[in-house]
Amino acid sequence: MKNRAAYFGVFTALALIFSYIETLIPIQFGVPGIKLGLANLIIVIVLYRTDWREALLLSVVRIILAGFIFGNLFSIVYSLAGGILSLAVMALLKKSDRFSVTGISMAGGVCHNIGQLIVAMIVVETYQVGYYLPVLLVAGLITGAVIGAVAGEVLKRIRNLSFQ
Amino acid sequence: MKRNDLILAGAILAVAAVILAFQFFRQGNGEQLVEISVDGEVFGTYDLTDDQTIKIGNTNRVVIEDGAARMEWADCPDQICVNHRAVSKNGESIICLPNQVVVTVVSSEESGLDAVAQ
Structure with missing residues (x-):
């Protein structure tokens, strides 16, 4: 347990670097909210190798730091809603033990988008935002599957490392 | 990948x-209008067939041309709405979250408008 703080620092740094790389990708899809979610790779790995409390703390710290560095107050609120909902669902699905890393990451990606959409609906006070729902569902599914597949490979290779 | 993963993806x-099919069939046959709302309240309704430029306060500018509406300018830092593609189909919308501006295409039949406020 004595290295816990040190590992947490490393994971936070990694998640922030991934957030930065994400901002370097200049692709616009014509629909807001679609992105790869590279930082979730770290969240998924931490969720699997430590526990959900650690992953939740990391997710919140990552979002607040990345929000202040690369985004604004709006992006922090949206990301927090997405991040917390996504992590809650991933933790529950992982507990049920019926899905692989890919499946859990897919659910996480989809829920991330749903969480952001709910906040957007509240902020602009219109259900019209729901127009984006199908696109965001499919986008979350694809990006979640990609992140999940990569996370699965990474987890296989770091099996012998202990992060406690 | 487990079998459950595929079931989840399928679901x-x-x-x-x-939802997509529902949106597709909901499209009205009437005249297409552009409704702009700020902070949840309707700012104005415009004809999609009339080429025009609409200033929304000092924060946003919407242009309607060739039967489609697009956000031409916004003072927000992220510029997501400006990069958004032009909207022309019923239900499509452009949303500028920082300024809480929503540009939505509505059908005159569906919304039951009897006059267009210009």
Whole structure:
């Protein structure tokens, strides 16, 4: 347990670097909210190798730091809603033990988008935002599957490392 | 990938397809209008067939041309709405979250408008 703080620092740094790389990708899809979610790779790995409390703390710290560095107050609120909902669902699905890393990451990606959409609906006070729902569902599914597949490979290779 | 993963993916795709189909069939036959709302309140309704430029306060500018509406300018830092593609189909919308501006295409039949405020 004595290295816990040190590992947490490393994971936070990694998640922030991934957030930065994400901002370097200049692709616009014509629909807001679609992105790869590279930082979730770290969240998924931490969720699997430590526990959900650690992953939740990391997710919140990552979002607040990345929000202040690369985004604004709006992006922090949206990301927090997405991040917390996504992590809650991933933790529950992982507990049920019926899905692989890919499946859990897919659910996480989809829920991330749903969480952001709910906040957007509240902020602009219109259900019209729901127009984006199908696109965001499919986008979350694809990006979640990609992140999940990569996370699965990474987890296989770091099996012998202990992060406690 | 486990079998459950595929079932989950299938379920999510099915939900997306159902919503998409619902949106597709909901399209009205009437005249297409552009409704702009700020902070949840209707700012104005405009004819999509009339080429025009609409200033929304000092924060946003919407241009309607060739039967489609697009956000030409916004003072927000992220510029997501400006990069958004032009909207022309019923239900499509451009949303500028920082300024809480929503530009939505509505059908005159569906919304039951009897006059267009210009």
